Amino acid sequence: MAIKLTFVRNLLAIPLSNVGTRKFRRSVVELIPWKAVQDFIGIVDVIHNTSVDIFESKKKALAEGDEALERQIAKGKDLMSILCEFLTFEFV
Numbered sequence: 001m002a003i004k005l006t007f008v009r010n011l012l013a014i015p016l017s018n019v020g021t022r023k024f025r026r027s028v029v030e031l032i033p034w035k036a037v038q039d040f041i042g043i044v045d046v047i048h049n050t051s052v053d054i055f056e057s058k059k060k061a062l063a064e065g066d067e068a069l070e071r072q073i074a075k076g077k078d079l080m081s082i083l084c085e086f087l088t089f090e091f092v
Contacts, residue, residue, distance in 0.1 A: 004036040058084045 058080045
C-alpha cells in the first residue's frame, strides 16, 4: 500500500500541485478510476477533517479561557494550542 501511495504522490500530487485551484485539482483527481488514487483521496480527507476538528476544539478552548485548556490532555502545552494562542494574540 505504501509503495502505491508513494507512486501516486510522485505521479500526480507533486506535478499537479501548482496547476489551477484546489477545487480544480480535486475534481481532476477524483475522475481518475484507479483504486490507489481513490485510497489516497480518502486518506487526505481523513487527515484534513481530523486536523480541522482538532483546530476548532483548540480554538474553542482558547475562547473559553484557561479552565477549558486545563481540562484538555496537554493542558495547553501542545503545538496546536501554542499556535492558536499565538495567532489569537497576533491578529486581535
